[in-house]
Amino acid sequence: xxxxxxxxxxxxxxxxxxxxxxxxxxxxxxxxxxxxxxxxxxxxxxxxxxxxxxxxxxxxxxxxxxxxxxxxxxxxxxxxxxxxxxxxxxxxxxxxxxxxxxxxxxxxxxxxxxxxxxxxxxxxxxxxxxxxxxxxxxxxxxxxxxxxxxxxxxxxxxxxxxxxxxxxxxxxxxxxxxxxxxxxxxxxxxxxxxxxxxxxxxxxxxxxxxxxxxxxxxxxxxxxxxxxxxxxxxxxxxxxxxxxxxxxxxxxxxxxxxxxxxxxxxxxxxxxxxxxxxxxxxxxxxxxxxxxxxxxxx
Amino acid sequence: xxxxxxxxxxxxxxxxxxxxxxxxxxxxxxxxxxxxxxxxxxxxxxxxxxxxxxxxxxxxxxxxxxxxxxxxxxxxxxxxxxxxxxxxxxxxxxxxxxxxxxxxxxxxxxxxxxxxxxxxxxxxxxxxxxxxxxxxxxxxxxxxxxxxxxxxxxxxxxxxxxxxxxxxxxxxxxxxxxxxxxxxxxxxxxxxxxxxxxxxxxxxxxxxxxxxxxxxxxxxxxxxxxxxxxxxxxxxxxxxxxxxxxxxxxxxxxxxxxxxxxxxxxxxxxxxxxxxxxxxxxxxxxxxxxxxxxxxxx
DNA sequence: CGATCTTACGGGATTCGTAAACATA
DNA sequence: TATGTTTACGAATCCCGTAAGATCG
Numbered sequence: 001x002x003x004x005x006x007x008x009x010x011x012x013x014x015x016x017x018x019x020x021x022x023x024x025x026x027x028x029x030x031x032x033x034x035x036x037x038x039x040x041x042x043x044x045x046x047x048x049x050x051x052x053x054x055x056x057x058x059x060x061x062x063x064x065x066x067x068x069x070x071x072x073x074x075x076x077x078x079x080x081x082x083x084x085x086x087x088x089x090x091x092x093x094x095x096x097x098x099x100x101x102x103x104x105x106x107x108x109x110x111x112x113x114x115x116x117x118x119x120x121x122x123x124x125x126x127x128x129x130x131x132x133x134x135x136x137x138x139x140x141x142x143x144x145x146x147x148x149x150x151x152x153x154x155x156x157x158x159x160x161x162x163x164x165x166x167x168x169x170x171x172x173x174x175x176x177x178x179x180x181x182x183x184x185x186x187x188x189x190x191x192x193x194x195x196x197x198x199x200x201x202x203x204x205x206x207x208x209x210x211x212x213x214x215x216x217x218x219x220x221x222x223x224x225x226x227x228x229x230x231x232x233x234x235x236x237x238x239x240x241x242x243x244x245x246x247x248x249x250x251x252x253x254x255x256x257x258x259x260x261x262x263x264x265x266x267x268x269x270x271x272x273x274x275x276x277x278x279x280x281x282x283x284x285x286x287x288x289x290x291x292x293x294x295x296x297x298x
Numbered sequence: 299x300x301x302x303x304x305x306x307x308x309x310x311x312x313x314x315x316x317x318x319x320x321x322x323x324x325x326x327x328x329x330x331x332x333x334x335x336x337x338x339x340x341x342x343x344x345x346x347x348x349x350x351x352x353x354x355x356x357x358x359x360x361x362x363x364x365x366x367x368x369x370x371x372x373x374x375x376x377x378x379x380x381x382x383x384x385x386x387x388x389x390x391x392x393x394x395x396x397x398x399x400x401x402x403x404x405x406x407x408x409x410x411x412x413x414x415x416x417x418x419x420x421x422x423x424x425x426x427x428x429x430x431x432x433x434x435x436x437x438x439x440x441x442x443x444x445x446x447x448x449x450x451x452x453x454x455x456x457x458x459x460x461x462x463x464x465x466x467x468x469x470x471x472x473x474x475x476x477x478x479x480x481x482x483x484x485x486x487x488x489x490x491x492x493x494x495x496x497x498x499x500x501x502x503x504x505x506x507x508x509x510x511x512x513x514x515x516x517x518x519x520x521x522x523x524x525x526x527x528x529x530x531x532x533x534x535x536x537x538x539x540x541x542x543x544x545x546x547x548x549x550x551x552x553x554x555x556x557x558x559x560x561x562x563x564x565x566x567x568x569x570x571x572x573x574x575x576x577x578x579x580x581x582x583x584x585x586x587x588x589x590x591x592x593x594x595x596x
Numbered sequence: 597c598g599a600t601c602t603t604a605c606g607g608g609a610t611t612c613g614t615a616a617a618c619a620t621a
Numbered sequence: 622t623a624t625g626t627t628t629a630c631g632a633a634t635c636c637c638g639t640a641a642g643a644t645c646g
Contacts, residue, residue: 002636003610004375005302020626030613035627037611045382051574054620054625061392061576062385069378076374077302080367084343087360094359274645276349278359301635318601328638333602335636352600352645572620603642610635618627 001044005077008070010037011049015059015067091121093280098127098134099147100201101226103267106245107163108147111291115284122280131201138270144281146270147288149201153270161268162292167205168263169256170230170247171239182257189215192238197224201265206241209262299342303375306368308335309347313357313365389419391578396425396432397445398499400524401565404543405461406445409589413582420578429499436568442579444568445586447499451568459566460590465503466561467554468528468545469537480555487513490536495522499563504539507560 001007013023014034024031042049049063059067086092099108104126112124127134127143134146135154150159169188171177177187189210195217196203210217220238223229226246233240234252243265247253269289271277277285299305311321312332322329340347347361357365384390397406402424410422425432425441432444433452448457467486469475475485487508493515494501508515518536521527524544531538532550541563545551567587569575575583 002304003301006300021624031626032614032628033612039627045379045386047382047386047577048574052626053572054618054627056620057626060574061578062382065385066378066382069374069381073371073374073378076367076371080364080371081343083367084345084360084364087363088343088345274351276346276358279345280359319599329601330603330639331637337602350601352602352643354645355601597646599644599646601642601644604640606637606639608635608637610633612631612633614629614631616627616629618625620624620626621622 001040004041004044005074007037007041007044008074010034011041011063012067012070012074014038014050014057015063018057020057086121088279090119090280090283093119093122093278094125095122095278095281095284096125096127096143097145097147097284098129098137098143100131100134100149100267101128102165102202102243102246103147103163104128105226105248106243107292108288111288114291115287118287119280119283122284124284130197130199131204132199134270138272141272141275144271144277145285147267147292148270149205150266150268151201151205156273158271158273159268160271160289161266162289163267165243165245165265165267166263167202167209167241167258167265168244169239169241169258170233170253171256172233172236173252173254174236175239175254177239177256178254180256182259184259185209185213185215188239188241188258189217192218193220194229194232194238194240195220195222196226196229196242197222200224202226202242205262205265209241209260212262213260299338302339302342303372305335305339305342306372308332309339309361310365310368310372312336312348312355313361316355318355384419386577388417388578388581391417391420391576392423393420393576393579393582394423394425394441395443395445395582396427396435396441398429398432398447398565399426400463400500400541400544401445401461402426403524403546405590406586409586412589413585416585417578417581420582422582428495428497429502430497432568436570439570439573442569442575443583445565445590446568447503448564448566449499449503454571456569456571457566458569458587459564460587461565463541463543463563463565464561465500465507465539465556465563466542467537467539467556468531468551469554470531470534471550471552472534473537473552475537475554476552478554480557482557483507483511483513486537486539486556487515490516491518492527492530492536492538493518493520494524494527494540495520498522500524500540503560503563507539507558510560511558 013026014020017023017026020031020034024034038050047062048060049066051058051060116124127137129137131148134148135157137143138146138157153159169183177183195206221232223232226242229240229242230247230253232238247255269285311324312318315321315324318329318332322332336348345360346358347364349356349358413422425435427435429446432446433455435441436444436455451457467481475481493504519530521530524540527538527540528545528551530536545553567583
């Protein structure tokens with residue numbers, strides 16, 4: 001049996017109006033077409049749904065029995081359609097994003113707030129992860145897209161730059177280096193440096209910096225969270241090299257530019273190339289692309 | 299959107315198999331037909347359900363979202379079809395019958411028992427009513443059909459005779475009339491007669507008998523139930539005129555034929571002419587027609 | 597290069613609407 | 622007789638399948 005929905009609609013219209021003629025008008029169909037539809041439905045179900053007499057059409061017991069479920073069926077179908085269209089119209093949906101901790105703590109929240117205001121029905125889930133795990137989750141589809149660094153981008157992933165962060169030195173206010181407005185790597189190499197964990201992208205970049213210049217760092221401390229690192233710096237336990245946007249507040253700290261080309265950190269949106277995003281994710285992607293580019297560093 | 303069900307089946311088959319080709323085989327369709335179906339469904343819903351790549355087909359978030367409800371929809375549809383067919387196949391249903399008390403107490407129960415044995419899923423509801431109410435309920439559709447007398451049959455009702463009952467005299471064993479094997483109305487008119495209620499068909503017929511012959515009955519007693527009437531007769535309070543099949547047991551009674559053409563009671567199945575019966579009612583009607591004709595009086 | 601999905605197009609089935617026939621009140 | 626349903630039939634539409642095209646591994 002093909003086209004069951006139309007057949008059911010035909011029967012329900014006749015059942016509702018009590019007349020083939022009225023139902024035909026309602027459905028913008030000819031009475032004869034309706035007759036055939038209902039006949040085919042009855043043949044399919046193997047049971048008469050309507051008692052026809054030229055003057056009056058009434059519903060049989062079988063018709064009464066099937067009517068309720070049929071109406072529910074059409075309602076359910078309508079709900080499916082409406083639900084899907086809500087998804088498409090961004091009235092509903094879920095976007096899952098993987099982003100670097102520095103981005104999560106910095107430029108992302110205001111942009112997401114804007115997104116939530118515009119698309120109240122869309123849920124946003126945020127995974128704050130270190131760089132290589134962002135790549136992994138984008139690749140596996142665990143998240144819709146990611147926000148990370150261009151470095152070590154495996155192929156199959158597309159990169160759309162949005163922010164130009166760079167590494168800076170963070171030193172306590174009473175530190176001798178605060179006299180300078182820019183530092184060289186050599187100057188930093190003399191200092192005990194407090195770094196983030198070995199799997200963080202910042203750490204990778206810092207390690208690469210010193211490897212390139214064949215300088216070695218003084219043994220320092222290590223912490224996973226940037227806020228922890230900065231707290232240690234504030235206490236005078238050393239200096240740190242972190243993204244420009246890492247500090248919520250510069251109280252008790254001075255941020256000093258580092259004079260070296262390798263300090264630039266190109267941060268962007270990472271998506272699976274050739275893999276279309278869901279409507280909600282697509283829109284979120286676009287909004288973040290605009291917002292993060294427009295209002296970069298804090 | 300017409301033909302939604304097929305479109306949904308197409309999508310679900312692809313979602314299940316993960317391949318247009320496999321789904322096409324499963325549905326006995328060409329891959330191209332499937333492609334079009336799914337495309338139309340997506341266009342209708344305004345959202346992509348599948349991510350196509352030549353090597354792999356995967357389901358989008360919207361597709362995941364719609365899949366469950368769609369599967370449920372097809373299940374519900376199937377239940378409607380199955381339910382209707384059960385009705386048609388007499389595995390399920392309700393038959394409502396209005397019948398004279400004499401029939402309810404006599405020939406009907408064995409026939410209904412047979413019906414219940416053959417069609418265990420069909421519920422039978424029995425209204426035991428006096429004759430004119432049987433006609434009314436059949437006419438109004440309150441019952442599927444009735445079992446009553448042909449007399450006073452209003453038009454629009456069809457009558458199918460099944461039993462040939464007749465009125466007999468019931469007298470106590472020690473009564474003088476027990477000497478006779480047949481009685482005339484004149485003989486009965488000498489006796490105090492215990493009758494059923496004024497709205498019963500038996501009463502109407504008895505009244506008509508005496509009216510025709512211009513005889514008048516002796517003042518007797520009256521009771522609604524035939525069993526009550528017979529109990530009164532057994533106690534010697536009078537004689538009675540009741541249908542041949544009225545007595546469960548003839549203990550303490552003698553049943554004597556009445557010699558008059560008007561004592562015949564043609565009992566039959568009463569249905570609305572031109573009004574088709576439900577499958578269950580139709581089958582019950584046929585069975586009762588056979589059974590009651592075959593094995594009439596007790 | 598092979599497997600798979602998509603597009604293009606011709607043939608066939610289904611469905612629609614008009615008009616006539618039919619059936620009841 | 623009048624109204625409303627059904628049947629008959631021609632026309633338009635829709636759908637399917639074959640074949641060619643496109644795309645990724």
